[in-house]
Amino acid sequence: MTRLADAHVLVTGGSSGIGLETARQALARGARVSIVARDVGRLTRAREDLERAGGDGTRVAAEPADVTDPARLADALGLLTTQLGPVDVLVTSAGSASPGHFEALATEVFDEQMALDYFGTLHAIRAVVPSMIERRRGHLLLVSSTIGLVGVYGYSAYAPAKFAVRGLAETLRAELKPHGIVVACAYPPDTDTPGLARENEQKPEATARISATVKVRSPAAVAASMVRGIEKDRLVVTADPGTAILARAAGLLGPYLRASFDRHVRKADGSSSGTA
Numbered sequence: 144m145t146r147l148a149d150a151h152v153l154v155t156g157g158s159s160g161i162g163l164e165t166a167r168q169a170l171a172r173g174a175r176v177s178i179v180a181r182d183v184g185r186l187t188r189a190r191e192d193l194e195r196a197g198g199d200g201t202r203v204a205a206e207p208a209d210v211t212d213p214a215r216l217a218d219a220l221g222l223l224t225t226q227l228g229p230v231d232v233l234v235t236s237a238g239s240a241s242p243g244h245f246e247a248l249a250t251e252v253f254d255e256q257m258a259l260d261y262f263g264t265l266h267a268i269r270a271v272v273p274s275m276i277e278r279r280r281g282h283l284l285l286v287s288s289t290i291g292l293v294g295v296y297g298y299s300a301y302a303p304a305k306f307a308v309r310g311l312a313e314t315l316r317a318e319l320k321p322h323g324i325v326v327a328c329a330y331p332p333d334t335d336t337p338g339l340a341r342e343n344e345q346k347p348e349a350t351a352r353i354s355a356t357v358k359v360r361s362p363a364a365v366a367a368s369m370v371r372g373i374e375k376d377r378l379v380v381t382a383d384p385g386t387a388i389l390a391r392a393a394g395l396l397g398p399y400l401r402a403s404f405d406r407h408v409r410k411a412d413g414s415s416s417g418t419a
Contacts, residue, residue: 156237160336210263297350
């Protein structure tokens with residue numbers, strides 16, 4: 144089992160939402176916590192929030208970095224390890240989604256989603272794994288999404304990147320296990336974060352209809368499931384019953400889910416035709 148007390152837990156995307164809540168709950172377990180994000184203002188506020196929650200300068204650190212820039216990210220992680228010691232637990236929470244119709248999305252959107260959601264995860268892992276291998280211990284929690292288990296209408300740019308995160312986790316699990324490193328993957332559902340608010344402004348109608356069938360979870364609830372998953376060395380971490388079932392039976396449930404999605408798409412198309 145992974146012990147969080149006095150462990151250095153590094154969270155990318157740690158300035159808000161699930162990332163910040165995960166950092167806060169790890170801090171409450173006695174961890175030393177560092178956070179990385181690209182927005183300096185939000186990162187500063189998040190660090191101050193964590194310090195008020197009980198962390199002082201010896202237990203909380205923050206460095207600005209864009210996870211899509213491997214050189215800058217490596218520099219930031221170097222500064223954080225100087226302050227808090229080698230990374231024991233990495234949580235790759237940095238990410239965002241840009242929904243839209245496939246044919247209407249610019250090529251740049253596909254590039255950006257893969258750069259942030261997949262390569263941003265990969266760069267962080269590559270920066271911390273050598274030290275973990277050397278010390279023969281460590282824990283990686285890669286944050287995918289429920290959409291990393293089943294493709295959803297309107298997420299043709301986002302879903303493949305999250306599927307890639309899932310594939311990376313499954314591949315690294317076997318490769319890094321002999322070095323004493325746990326590699327797990329989390330699949331959060333829709334979560335009440337600023338990112339979801341931005342998504343909702345861009346969703347096609349069919350996507351919004353599908354999303355309306357799913358209960359939105361709080362960042363605190365999702366973070367709690369992730370922290371418990373880390374402590375129990377769970378390889379698959381879920382925060383709601385639907386995703387838990389899907390993670391265990393995605394292949395069997397796929398046809399039924401696709402049929403349900405198709406019904407929502409047909410309703411959306413009918414609604415659009417009726418208003419035209």
